[in-house]
Amino acid sequence: MTQVKILGALVACLAIVSRADACTGITLKSNDGATIVARTMDWSGAEMNNMYTIVPRGHEQQSLLPDGSTNGLKYTSLYGYVGLAVQQPEFVVDGTNEAGLSAALFYFPNYGEYIEYNEASKDITLADFQVVS
Numbered sequence: 001m002t003q004v005k006i007l008g009a010l011v012a013c014l015a016i017v018s019r020a021d022a023c024t025g026i027t028l029k030s031n032d033g034a035t036i037v038a039r040t041m042d043w044s045g046a047e048m049n050n051m052y053t054i055v056p057r058g059h060e061q062q063s064l065l066p067d068g069s070t071n072g073l074k075y076t077s078l079y080g081y082v083g084l085a086v087q088q089p090e091f092v093v094d095g096t097n098e099a100g101l102s103a104a105l106f107y108f109p110n111y112g113e114y115i116e117y118n119e120a121s122k123d124i125t126l127a128d129f130q131v132v133s
Contacts, residue, residue, distance in 0.1 A: 023039055023040055023104075023106040023107050023108075024039060024040045025037070025038070025039040025040075025104065025106060026038050026039070037102055037104075039094065039104055039106070048086045048087065049086065049087050049088075050084060050085070050086055051084070051085050051086075051089065052082070052083070052084060052085075053082070053083050053084070053085045053089045053092060053095075054080075054081075054082050055077055055080060055081050055082075055083075055133065056077075056080045057077055057078065057079050057080040057098070058076060058077065059076065059077045059080075060074065060075070060076050061074070061075055061076075061077070061090065061130070061133060062074045062075075063075075063125055063126045063127045063130050064090070064127040064129075064130065065117075065122055065125060065127070066117050071122055072122055072123070072125040072126060072127065073123065073124055073125055073126045074123075075126075077097075077133070079097040079098045079099050079101075080097065080098045081095045081096060081097035081098065081133075082095060082096060083095025083096070083132060083133070086129075090129070090130055090133060091129040091130065091133075092129075092130070092132040092133040093105045093129070093132060094132065095132050095133070103131075103132045104132065105128070105129070105131065105132055114128070
């Protein structure tokens, strides 16, 4: 009877949630110390151009600016990394570097806001989709 109540409560909760507008992440730690990281990408209602990307250590990049030019922050990757990019190779949304650091972009609509862009700070400006890279 307890299992039926739990199942009923779960179904009721799922009925309330009509649509997911954010990403969900989970990290599991195994008994032998291994870490498993997983996530969903619920933020896009449209099919996107997803691609795998492999970046070697020492790769030089330059951030995009709001006008679409590549005149933002210049940076060099200290470690090589692999990741999943969207739309273009520089837009890494999930990745792991050769030292084991893992990072991911998550979508939480209406949760925060960006400061207003200041062209005088373009040399230290980093595009949101380039944070993981």
